[in-house]
Amino acid sequence: MEFCKIFLLKDFLPQWFQKKSIKNPYMAEKGGEILNRLKNSKKLAIVIYDLETPDLNGLQFFNRASKQCRFEISLQSYFSNP
Numbered sequence: 001m002e003f004c005k006i007f008l009l010k011d012f013l014p015q016w017f018q019k020k021s022i023k024n025p026y027m028a029e030k031g032g033e034i035l036n037r038l039k040n041s042k043k044l045a046i047v048i049y050d051l052e053t054p055d056l057n058g059l060q061f062f063n064r065a066s067k068q069c070r071f072e073i074s075l076q077s078y079f080s081n082p
Helices: 004-019 029-038 060-068
Strands: none
Touching: 029 060
């Protein structure tokens, strides 16, 4: 099931970015890389974050982001059947 979830997201996101006219999406495998990018950016950013990333879980990511970046949180989650 995990493979299907990852496969579907990788297919879905590029189409969604194109539909929303997002021209330069930045994708990273680790939360720390995203935080470094957000710290130095003045642009509005939308972060789609998998809560099971290798270096920071969701709460750790939000905690560090709240200290380092100006941001608004919109928490969305989905559950898949085991």
